[in-house]
Amino acid sequence: MKILIKNGRVVDAVTGILDAMDVLIEGESISKVSKDIKDQVDTVIDASGKLVLPGLIDMHVHLREPGREDKETVASGTKAALKGGVTSVLAMPNTTPAIDTPDHLRLLAGIVQKTALAKVCICGSITIGRLGKELVDIAALKSLGAVAITDDGDSVDDEGVMSEAFKKAKDADVLVICHCEDKKLSAAGVINLGFVSTQLGLRGISRESEYKRVERDLRLAKEAGARAHIAHVSCKESVELVRQAKKSGLAVTAETAPHYFSLDEDALMGYDTNLKINPPLRRPEDVLAIKDGLKDKTIDCIASDHAPHTENEKEIEFDRAAFGVVGIETELSVAITELVDKGILDWPGLVEKMSLNPARILGLNKGRIAAGSDADIVIVDPQKEWVVTKDNFVSKSKNSAFLGRTLKGVVEYTVCAGKIAYSIG
Amino acid sequence: MPMKEKARIMDKNGLMRTLTRMAHEILEKNKGTKDLVIVGIRTRGAHLAFRLAELMEKIDGHKPPVGVLDITLYRDDLSSIAQQPVVHKTEIDFDIQDKKVILVDDVLYTGRTVRAALDELIDFGRPLFIQLAVLVDRGHRELPIRADYVGKNIPTSPKETVQVRLEESEGSDEVAVMENHE
Amino acid sequence: MKKGGWVRKDLLGLQELSKEEIELLLATADSFKEVISREIKKVPTLRGKTVVNLFYEPSTRTRVSFEIAAKRLSADVINIATESSSVRKGETLVDTGKNIEALKVDIIVVRHNCSGAAVMLARQLRASVINAGDGWHEHPTQALLDIFTLKEKLGKIEGLKVSIVGDIAHSRVARSNIWGLTKLGAQVTVCAPSILIPPGIEETGVRVTNDIDEALKGADAVNVLRMQFERDTDSVFPAQLEYFKNFGITTDRLAKAKKNIIIMHPGPINRGIEIESAVADGLNSVILEQVTNGIAIRMAALFLCAQANEYIKKKVASQPKQHEDIN
Numbered sequence: 001m002k003i004l005i006k007n008g009r010v011v012d013a014v015t016g017i018l019d020a021m022d023v024l025i026e027g028e029s030i031s032k033v034s035k036d037i038k039d040q041v042d043t044v045i046d047a048s049g050k051l052v053l054p055g056l057i058d059m060h061v062h063l064r065e066p067g068r069e070d071k072e073t074v075a076s077g078t079k080a081a082l083k084g085g086v087t088s089v090l091a092m093p094n095t096t097p098a099i100d101t102p103d104h105l106r107l108l109a110g111i112v113q114k115t116a117l118a119k120v121c122i123c124g125s126i127t128i129g130r131l132g133k134e135l136v137d138i139a140a141l142k143s144l145g146a147v148a149i150t151d152d153g154d155s156v157d158d159e160g161v162m163s164e165a166f167k168k169a170k171d172a173d174v175l176v177i178c179h180c181e182d183k184k185l186s187a188a189g190v191i192n193l194g195f196v197s198t199q200l201g202l203r204g205i206s207r208e209s210e211y212k213r214v215e216r217d218l219r220l221a222k223e224a225g226a227r228a229h230i231a232h233v234s235c236k237e238s239v240e241l242v243r244q245a246k247k248s249g250l251a252v253t254a255e256t257a258p259h260y261f262s263l264d265e266d267a268l269m270g271y272d273t274n275l276k277i278n279p280p281l282r283r284p285e286d287v288l289a290i291k292d293g294l295k296d297k298t299i300d301c302i303a304s305d306h307a308p309h310t311e312n313e314k315e316i317e318f319d320r321a322a323f324g325v326v327g328i329e330t331e332l333s334v335a336i337t338e339l340v341d342k343g344i345l346d347w348p349g350l351v352e353k354m355s356l357n358p359a360r361i362l363g364l365n366k367g368r369i370a371a372g373s374d375a376d377i378v379i380v381d382p383q384k385e386w387v388v389t390k391d392n393f394v395s396k397s398k399n400s401a402f403l404g405r406t407l408k409g410v411v412e413y414t415v416c417a418g419k420i421a422y423s424i425g
Numbered sequence: 426m427p428m429k430e431k432a433r434i435m436d437k438n439g440l441m442r443t444l445t446r447m448a449h450e451i452l453e454k455n456k457g458t459k460d461l462v463i464v465g466i467r468t469r470g471a472h473l474a475f476r477l478a479e480l481m482e483k484i485d486g487h488k489p490p491v492g493v494l495d496i497t498l499y500r501d502d503l504s505s506i507a508q509q510p511v512v513h514k515t516e517i518d519f520d521i522q523d524k525k526v527i528l529v530d531d532v533l534y535t536g537r538t539v540r541a542a543l544d545e546l547i548d549f550g551r552p553l554f555i556q557l558a559v560l561v562d563r564g565h566r567e568l569p570i571r572a573d574y575v576g577k578n579i580p581t582s583p584k585e586t587v588q589v590r591l592e593e594s595e596g597s598d599e600v601a602v603m604e605n606h607e
Numbered sequence: 608m609k610k611g612g613w614v615r616k617d618l619l620g621l622q623e624l625s626k627e628e629i630e631l632l633l634a635t636a637d638s639f640k641e642v643i644s645r646e647i648k649k650v651p652t653l654r655g656k657t658v659v660n661l662f663y664e665p666s667t668r669t670r671v672s673f674e675i676a677a678k679r680l681s682a683d684v685i686n687i688a689t690e691s692s693s694v695r696k697g698e699t700l701v702d703t704g705k706n707i708e709a710l711k712v713d714i715i716v717v718r719h720n721c722s723g724a725a726v727m728l729a730r731q732l733r734a735s736v737i738n739a740g741d742g743w744h745e746h747p748t749q750a751l752l753d754i755f756t757l758k759e760k761l762g763k764i765e766g767l768k769v770s771i772v773g774d775i776a777h778s779r780v781a782r783s784n785i786w787g788l789t790k791l792g793a794q795v796t797v798c799a800p801s802i803l804i805p806p807g808i809e810e811t812g813v814r815v816t817n818d819i820d821e822a823l824k825g826a827d828a829v830n831v832l833r834m835q836f837e838r839d840t841d842s843v844f845p846a847q848l849e850y851f852k853n854f855g856i857t858t859d860r861l862a863k864a865k866k867n868i869i870i871m872h873p874g875p876i877n878r879g880i881e882i883e884s885a886v887a888d889g890l891n892s893v894i895l896e897q898v899t900n901g902i903a904i905r906m907a908a909l910f911l912c913a914q915a916n917e918y919i920k921k922k923v924a925s926q927p928k929q930h931e932d933i934n
Contacts, residue, residue: 497652
């Protein structure tokens with residue numbers, strides 16, 4: 001199957017922006033990137049006036065299958081991903097059962113093989129049952145295809161266990177993704193601890209509960225000489241800790257989610273449970289710190305932390321509502337609206353955060369529009385505006401932090417593994 | 426709704442003469458001020474009630490007690506209350522049991538205000554009787570209510586409004602007919 | 608609608624109200640106080656309307672107060688008391704609210720242990736919702752009756768020095784009072800042990816102190832909060848006797864305060880924990896007057912919300928069919 005994408009503005013994190021370029025796809029690879037390609041092809045896509053980006057790679061997605069197929073499945077989640085321009089996801093292992101044993105991994109792998117519409121990379125948990133006590137067999141999971149481990153949703157409280165995890169992960173060359181939260185300090189809180197939590201009369205989650213754990217995990221990673229990836233960075237202290245760790249030569253990477261660079265806790269006046277997230281929305285100075293962290297490359301990736309929940313679990317009292325927001329369908333548009341449009345990142349910078357860096361961290365031959373790269377491409381109209389409504393969503397769940405907002409940037413085509421996997425209209 | 430003045434019915438002197446005549450009528454019909462009490466319906470009915478009491482004192486030598494009725498809580502249309510921001514107080518500091526009550530209002534129109542006032546008064550006790558005194562009767566009754574003492578009869582159309590302005594509330598004394606100007 | 612009128616179908620808290628709206632509530636309550644001193648303590652204003660007391664937290668005094676207020680307005684009253692745990696397993700708050708609304712109920716008075724519960728319910732329902740206390744968030748009618756009582760006693764609120772003593776962090780009464788008093792121009796001081804002072808409270812304009820004597824010095828009134836024991840199970844509370852020793856309002860402590868300082872308490876009183884019996888029963892105490900005023904305030908709240916909702920319903924009905932906004 002040959003596809004020719006004509007006349008688009010090609011953005012590659014390494015080569016920059018190339019105007020009026022053609023991209024030729026053969027089979028599952030990009031075979032040529034140059035002007036005026038004259039080859040005979042099966043399909044031509046006219047990308048005039050549009051941006052041609054490498055398919056996005058989202059390192060933090062909860063597909064909910066197996067166990068909570070009412071919220072999302074591998075099929076519906078990857079379908080939603082493609083609409084959002086995402087061609088590869090790293091599936092979080094806090095499913096039921098958790099991806100903690102070879103059998104459970106095979107179970108998920110089987111589902112992925114049969115139903116996934118985009119690339120799904122497998123992530124194992126750190127401990128059995130995610131209970132924080134007994135380590136999984138990291139090497140075994142790696143041999144079955146796991147590229148990373150995390151107990152995301154929880155942190156491993158026991159230092160000894162976490163230290164051991166880093167060491168074994170290093171030996172197996174597996175990435176450890178750290179959900180940094182000291183539950184003793186977050187104290188059953190539901191939003192950021194501060195004046196907003198005081199006004200709303202809600203229990204607060206202190207910033208210490210995040211950054212003290214970031215501090216610990218960075219220290220343990222250093223001691224073990226292992227790679228660490230800090231998930232969903234939300235506050236300025238965490239950004240600074242990662243910055244210093246990188247300066248001192250540590251092999252650490254970090255991600256943040258779109259809501260952390262576009263919303264702060266003031267949005268919660270009114271008790272909107274679609275803004276109840278863990279870690280919580282913080283203060284305006286944290287939003288600025290995150291943007292600075294993206295700019296100076298302290299933060300390597302943008303990952304949605306796509307967390308689908310049913311209406312039953314969200315449209316209830318704030319205290320009782322589930323934590324989390326969907327995000328895979330809106331992340332590109334939010335990034336365009338809040339970062340590119342506002343001059344925080346340029347297009348190559350955006351593509352680096354949302355495609356190239358995740359590819360490098362996960363060891364994938366993706367994230368680039370260059371000959372030989374995997375043919376994962378998204379074609380975007382960068383000027384078109386759209387309003388986020390519940391009806392828009394392909395995902396089974398509609399708990400978005402951006403409902404009612406107007407965003408810029410609409411995905412027109414998503415090419416995945418050399419095939420047109422999504423087209424608008 | 427913008428309104429335009431159509432006709433001036435009474436000026437300051439006319440109002441004074443009319444009220445004086447009404448005070449005489451009330452005293453004549455009731456043979457003096459014995460057991461007589463005056464209750465005015467807020468807001469302008471109350472001002473008129475006080476004036477009538479003063480006039481009666483000048484004529485008869487005795488001043489009947491005056492009470493003020495706020496009928497907001499007795500209206501038959503809850504949604505119409507939105508037109509008037511504040512519920513003021515009803516102030517009736519005397520017992521109306523077995524008394525001759527003169528109920529006073531500025532304009533008698535559909536009769537619903539008086540109906541509400543009657544309901545409220547009766548919650549305060551059982552008067553000997555209630556007589557109604559109004560400065561203006563503009564017709565178009567929707568209930569079987571009639572006034573015992575009328576200052577002036579002014580036939581109007583539903584598109585018009587009768588505006589009573591008093592020194593105490595609007596800064597001048599006059600009665601005018603206003604037309605609703607589309 | 609004339610400017611200055613009450614246009615909200617709900618009363619959810621004092622934070623979102625303007626100074627004028629609070630003053631309107633107080634003035635309306637004043638008129639209702641006259642009604643409840645009559646021989647026939649009833650007006651037909653809400654005749655035919657139904658008020659449901661939906662109480663997810665145990666309460667006798669607030670519920671009875673709302674019930675009496677509603678009945679004085681000739682409304683029909685239904686009481687629903689649910690243990691939150693049983694509801695947790697069953698019907699959601701919004702479903703319960705919608706079911707009640709389907710019974711053609713006009714006003715729902717709701718007390719719930721989750722902050723924001725009343726706000727959430729009001730958003731979903733066309734019926735009026737009155738917040739009788741939601742978690743730690745607000746208890747507007749309590750603060751209004753507190754302020755009404757103060758105004759009655761001292762003539763005005765502006766410039767008054769009012770101290771609030773107790774578990775400020777977990778108190779909806781404290782929050783509502785802070786909003787109401789500061790909007791009306793009072794100088795508010797909050798006093799509690801540090802762990803019971805919520806973060807950022809100074810941003811509301813209140814003064815913060817941990818010293819009870821400082822809080823009482825020069826104060827025109829002190830509002831003594833209950834030391835809550837039944838709501839929170841995981842926070843660290845000082846022992847009861849120690850609290851009384853350091854923060855209890857006693858005759859001795861009041862000797863250093865203004866002679867005519869007004870003593871308020873939302874009730875029920877924990878004698879010997881936050882307040883000495885002699886003080887609670889003393890001449891400066893207005894605790895029982897607060898209870899009486901509570902009826903007038905609640906009548907005002909029910910009345911204003913009902914008439915606003917009637918007006919809204921009429922407006923909606925007379926407009927061509929279009930996308931409706933509930934509030």
